[in-house]
Amino acid sequence: MLKVGLTGGIGAGKSEVSRLLVECGAVLIDSDRIAREVVEPGTEGLAAVVDAFGADVLTADGGLDRPKLGSIVFADRDRLGVLNSIVHPLVRARSEELERAAARDAVVVHDVPLLTENGLAPLYDLVIVVDADPATQLDRLVRLRGMTEPDARARMAAQATRAQRRAVADIVIDNDVPLDDLRRRVEDVWAELAARARTSSQEPRPPQE
Missing domain, CATH: 3.40.50.300 (P-loop containing nucleotide triphosphate hydrolases)
Known part of the structure; x- marks a missing residue:
């Protein structure tokens, strides 16, 4: 099994990347969805x-x-x-x-919005950061999610900075691109993830205590 942490700032398009990874065959564990279920x-x-x-x-x-x-x-x-x-x-x-x-x-993708903020990168075999320009994030939050600009800026400010997220990344997926380009990038990343998962599954498991 390969444990992947997937994160990105609000409005960066992380949900689209997770959807594309699931299409490729990933097992998705969505922290936001679970966070809603537990309350x-x-x-x-x-x-x-x-x-x-x-x-x-x-x-x-x-x-x-x-x-x-x-x-x-x-x-x-x-x-x-x-x-x-x-x-x-x-x-x-x-x-x-x-x-x-x-x-x-399996390639198990943990969709974790606050992975960087909570210092969770060491929990995963690798970390993927979905990255977008802050201006793109702001536009998506206001235009697509209907937030006011002050609210959107406050939500962005409450998260890690772009530089902090990129600092924990093993793989960065640029989402300032058209969907077709994003899909191709995700498919390339998937090929790497699947290969690593196959290699990991062939390694002997440690003895049980």
């Missing part, structure tokens, strides 16, 4: 969030009011740290469970 109504995660932030972060039907919670934590790094301390261990446990279910020769 669904009735979960211990949601109960812990309410304990930390109050019932005002719930919607009328008892679900998590994500925009409201986001407005709190993205304006206050300490509050963001509290939220992360609740959600991250739950996400990690579920991710490990999904990883154990993958085939021995």
Whole structure:
């Protein structure tokens, strides 16, 4: 098995790259999706969030009011740290469970938005960073996601810098390009990943203690 960490700044197009990798044959473990699952109504995660932030972060039907919670934590790094301390261990446990279910020769891609910020690069065999110019990120957030420009800039500022992400990268995928060019780049990267996974699967496993 080859464990790959995939990350990139908000609006860089990481989701498109993960989609293309899945088309190639990757097993995707999406941290954002899992993070939503672990705070669904009735979960211990949601109960812990309410304990930390109050019932005002719930919607009328008892679900998590994500925009409201986001407005709190993205304006206050300490509050963001509290939220992360609740959600991250739950996400990690579920991710490990999904990883154990993958085939021995699989390329398991962990889509982790805050990989750089949380110092998670050593957990993976290699790290792929999806990179885009900050102006491109801002345009996508405003034009495609409907964010206001101040909100988009605040979300970008809350993350690692472009240079910090590139510093942890083993592979950089430029996403300031047309989709056809991006697809070709991902296919080239996939060929390398698949070859490494095959080699890894043929290595003898360490003895069990």
